[in-house]
Amino acid sequence: MLYYVFKRLLQAIPTLLIVITVSFFLMHMAPGGPFDGERQLPAEIEANLLATYHLDQPVWKQYLLYMGNLLQGDFGPSFRYKDFSVTELIMQGFPVSLELGLWAIGLALLIGMPLGIIAAIKRNSTVDYMVMGTALAGVAVPNFVIAPLLALVFGVLLAWLPVGGWNDGHWRNMVLPVVALSIQQIAYIARMMRASMIEVLGSQYIRTARAKGLAEHEVIWGHALRPALLPVASYLGPAIAGIITGSVVIEQIFGIPGIGRYFVQGALNRDYTLVMGTVVFYGALIVLVNLIVDLLYSALDPQIRYDN
Amino acid sequence: MLKQRALLGACITLGLLSTPLYADTLRISIMGEPASLDPHKISGTWENDVAGDLFEGLITEAADGERIPGVAESWEISDDGTVYTFHLRENARWSDGEPVSAEDFVFAFRRILNPATAADYAYLLYPVKNAEAVYTSEADPETLGIEALDDHTLQITLERSTPYFLDQLSHYTAYPVPRHVVEEHGDAWSRPGNMVSNGPFALERWQSQTRIEAVRNAHYHSHDDVALDRVIYFPIEERNTALNRFRAGEIDVARDFPTQQYGWLQDNLPDATQTAPFLGIYYFVVNSRDGHPTADPRVREALSLATRREVITEQILGTGEEPAYSFVPPGVSHYEPQQPEWVELSQDERMARASELMQDAGYGPDNPLELMLRYNTSEDHRRVSIALGAMWEPLGVEVDLYNSEVAVHYTDLRQGDFDVGRAGWIGDYNDAQNFLSLLESGVANNYGAYSNPEFDALMAQAADTQDLDERGEIMAQAERLALDDAAVLPIYYYVSRNLVNPALQGWENNIEDIHRSRWVSFED
Numbered sequence: 103m104l105y106y107v108f109k110r111l112l113q114a115i116p117t118l119l120i121v122i123t124v125s126f127f128l129m130h131m132a133p134g135g136p137f138d139g140e141r142q143l144p145a146e147i148e149a150n151l152l153a154t155y156h157l158d159q160p161v162w163k164q165y166l167l168y169m170g171n172l173l174q175g176d177f178g179p180s181f182r183y184k185d186f187s188v189t190e191l192i193m194q195g196f197p198v199s200l201e202l203g204l205w206a207i208g209l210a211l212l213i214g215m216p217l218g219i220i221a222a223i224k225r226n227s228t229v230d231y232m233v234m235g236t237a238l239a240g241v242a243v244p245n246f247v248i249a250p251l252l253a254l255v256f257g258v259l260l261a262w263l264p265v266g267g268w269n270d271g272h273w274r275n276m277v278l279p280v281v282a283l284s285i286q287q288i289a290y291i292a293r294m295m296r297a298s299m300i301e302v303l304g305s306q307y308i309r310t311a312r313a314k315g316l317a318e319h320e321v322i323w324g325h326a327l328r329p330a331l332l333p334v335a336s337y338l339g340p341a342i343a344g345i346i347t348g349s350v351v352i353e354q355i356f357g358i359p360g361i362g363r364y365f366v367q368g369a370l371n372r373d374y375t376l377v378m379g380t381v382v383f384y385g386a387l388i389v390l391v392n393l394i395v396d397l398l399y400s401a402l403d404p405q406i407r408y409d410n
Numbered sequence: 411m412l413k414q415r416a417l418l419g420a421c422i423t424l425g426l427l428s429t430p431l432y433a434d435t436l437r438i439s440i441m442g443e444p445a446s447l448d449p450h451k452i453s454g455t456w457e458n459d460v461a462g463d464l465f466e467g468l469i470t471e472a473a474d475g476e477r478i479p480g481v482a483e484s485w486e487i488s489d490d491g492t493v494y495t496f497h498l499r500e501n502a503r504w505s506d507g508e509p510v511s512a513e514d515f516v517f518a519f520r521r522i523l524n525p526a527t528a529a530d531y532a533y534l535l536y537p538v539k540n541a542e543a544v545y546t547s548e549a550d551p552e553t554l555g556i557e558a559l560d561d562h563t564l565q566i567t568l569e570r571s572t573p574y575f576l577d578q579l580s581h582y583t584a585y586p587v588p589r590h591v592v593e594e595h596g597d598a599w600s601r602p603g604n605m606v607s608n609g610p611f612a613l614e615r616w617q618s619q620t621r622i623e624a625v626r627n628a629h630y631h632s633h634d635d636v637a638l639d640r641v642i643y644f645p646i647e648e649r650n651t652a653l654n655r656f657r658a659g660e661i662d663v664a665r666d667f668p669t670q671q672y673g674w675l676q677d678n679l680p681d682a683t684q685t686a687p688f689l690g691i692y693y694f695v696v697n698s699r700d701g702h703p704t705a706d707p708r709v710r711e712a713l714s715l716a717t718r719r720e721v722i723t724e725q726i727l728g729t730g731e732e733p734a735y736s737f738v739p740p741g742v743s744h745y746e747p748q749q750p751e752w753v754e755l756s757q758d759e760r761m762a763r764a765s766e767l768m769q770d771a772g773y774g775p776d777n778p779l780e781l782m783l784r785y786n787t788s789e790d791h792r793r794v795s796i797a798l799g800a801m802w803e804p805l806g807v808e809v810d811l812y813n814s815e816v817a818v819h820y821t822d823l824r825q826g827d828f829d830v831g832r833a834g835w836i837g838d839y840n841d842a843q844n845f846l847s848l849l850e851s852g853v854a855n856n857y858g859a860y861s862n863p864e865f866d867a868l869m870a871q872a873a874d875t876q877d878l879d880e881r882g883e884i885m886a887q888a889e890r891l892a893l894d895d896a897a898v899l900p901i902y903y904y905v906s907r908n909l910v911n912p913a914l915q916g917w918e919n920n921i922e923d924i925h926r927s928r929w930v931s932f933e934d
Contacts, residue, residue, distance in 0.1 A: 134817030137530070140834060142824060142854035144533045146546045154528040184446040185600055186618060194618050250650060258657045265654040267644065268620050354648045357655075359619035372817050 178375035188379035199360035203346030210287030218295025240289030266357035339395035448600035473929035475920030491571030503629040505612035512558035574841035637931030664909040669729035686919035689837040690904035710896035715764035734900035785832040786819035
């Protein structure tokens with residue numbers, strides 16, 4: 103088991119290396135630079151800025167320089183947010199995105215799984231159609247529609263909850279963004295749970311269990327649930343990585359200081375170091391979360407073992 | 411006795427309850443996260459909102475934007491307009507109680523012009539003697555034209571007479587920085603905990619992307635006149651979020667609001683919705699480089715004639731902007747904006763004249779003119795660009811629209827890869843020269859590469875003219891020349907947009923949209 107974890111982590115190194123290299127060169131190939139904007143700076147000012155950030159050197163040299171710093175754990179300075187290093191920006195933003203994301207994914211599991219199970223058991227009934235219809239709507243309506251609607255209704259009109267801001271993670275500030283973030287996940291999880299539950303319920307060993315005369319709840323909880331969770335678990339890997347690295351839309355709309363916005367802002371501002379920092383961080387996180395999910399697999403399915 | 415105490419307690423409690431706790435806190439949404447709070451490392455208007463509350467230059471802004479004495483109490487200007495001698499307030503202090511000395515200004519000017527500081531905006535101080543040479547390391551920092559004659563007397567020498575220089579001294583590039591703190595903490599001096607400033611407010615807390623909190627600076631020379639105890643700045647990029655938070659009462663001032671909501675706001679929050687003329691021009695650059703059809707002034711004039719500004723501002727945008735026929739916006743001091751002579755014509759007459767010009771230039775329905783129009787990503791820019799295409803169509807112009815994000819857009823403009831391109835300019839200071847210099851030959855922001863020796867000569871003459879009104883008249887001649895050449899296509903003058911809690915006093919609209927919290931208070 104430990105050997106397996108070690109091996110997987112080792113395999114992650116070339117993966118990350120490729121991700122970093124490709125992103126680095128793609129980004130430098132994009133037209134426009136960090137100091138191109140509405141105002142053209144006088145030539146000597148621009149030259150000095152480029153030199154300060156080593157952008158006057160050939161790209162391959164910049165790459166080596168970047169990799170050298172990265173190996174020492176230095177993500178470099180942000181070109182845009184000059185009072186903070188990229189490491190600091192990520193370390194300030196990530197806990198916020200993580201907290202929000204975990205709540206959202208927790209809520210999604212708490213609601214989505216039971217809904218999917220109920221729909222599967224009551225297949226083709228009114229309950230099933232209602233649950234699946236709602237889930238379909240949940241998938242179809244994008245969160246840039248849901249979020250402002252929630253803010254308008256519960257924040258502005260009813261004034262029950264704050265419209266925006268983080269307020270050091272006060273629960274009242276968290277309700278709307280967590281709900282907005284989880285709605286699509288609830289829908290996905292419910293649909294996935296239903297499909298996989300239906301498949302499992304149709305399998306041979308469930309028929310055997312029923313033939314033994316087990317009560318329906320024992321069949322569901324004791325035999326069907328664990329295998330039915332497998333597809334949900336494999337979906338959770340990328341979903342968690344995606345959700346805890348922040349949602350640009352939700353963070354913008356509710357004014358939350360997570361790291362989601364850095365992906366887009368960094369790219370638009372050509373803030374090379376910030377873009378690279380988030381890419382490396384996101385890449386490493388995906389590798390890690392996928393590993394955890396694979397380990398979870400073995401707990402869910404006895405056929406999967408990582409001993410060798 | 412006990413009863414009396416209880417009564418007293420009740421009175422105090424009631425007193426506290428009757429004045430809301432938040433009454434002395436101003437909550438304001440700014441348009442983005444500041445790049446820094448170090449005045450030498452910023453370049454955005456939202457950063458100015460914060461920096462201008464934390465710091466004060468030799469000159470500062472009144473509530474209406476007028477320039478008034480700041481750290482300098484009084485000053486003398488030499489007859490040739492090149493030597494300024496400032497007398498600093500004896501009671502000017504940093505927020506840690508240390509005196510603000512003339513030496514702090516010398517230190518600050520040398521620091522922003524030091525190439526190692528990598529200040530984007532260092533060039534705003536180029537009027538100071540040797541500033542450019544110091545920046546490019548051709549001269550020693552000691553040769554910079556700024557000198558502390560004693561602790562409270564500062565002398566600044568300019569390269570040449572610069573009439574707008576006093577105005578510029580209120581800009582954040584000319585703020586003092588606390589030498590004793592910068593030398594102690596280096597680049598980290600502007601972080602919360604380290605930062606010391608000399609303005610009406612002092613930094614207490616900065617939570618990246620969330621809020622910046624500043625409290626009244628007890629050491630500020632006029633702190634008795636400051637009504638607010640605390641200012642909280644919320645960086646909110648999404649205009650709709652700012653609007654929602656304003657409606658929910660979470661903020662008192664929203665700097666800017668979504669333009670699409672203008673109608674709704676006028677109907678529902680008329681007392682809070684503030685729009686006012688702003689020192690900025692929205693225009694389209696026309697490429698005057700050889701090989702482009704727009705190098706022909708007849709084509710440029712025809713395009714300008716066929717551009718119906720009123721339709722753009724009223725029907726397409728409908729957000730309160732004023733149609734522009736001049737390049738310099740109205741309201742600039744010592745200046746009367748010019749207009750092309752055809753402004754008097756009716757739209758039909760303009761179109762007739764435009765068709766004639768196009769024919770003369772060799773274009774018409776049989777020989778259509780294909781133009782490459784570039785704009786940067788924005789719904790409004792897209793709509794205006796499409797409208798221009800439709801307005802020019804009767805002249806036999808076929809417009810190809812090219813859209814790109816802002817960094818790419820301006821790179822393309824700079825490289826001259828366009829015929830017509832969207833641009834905007836917000837004045838750095840309240841002076842016509844700041845706009846007209848964009849049309850001087852070889853200037854970096856002259857994207858269309860317009861070049862007219864006569865125009866350049868007039869601008870040079872204006873630069874050497876001491877009398878402000880006379881100087882304004884010379885620049886007006888230059889603008890008239892450029893407009894007759896249709897050097898650019900002005901579309902509209904920007905307006906400033908703010909949502910302001912009606913209970914707020916001391917908020918005055920002004921052409922630069924500068925609002926210092928020092929002047930603001932809540933109604934009792």
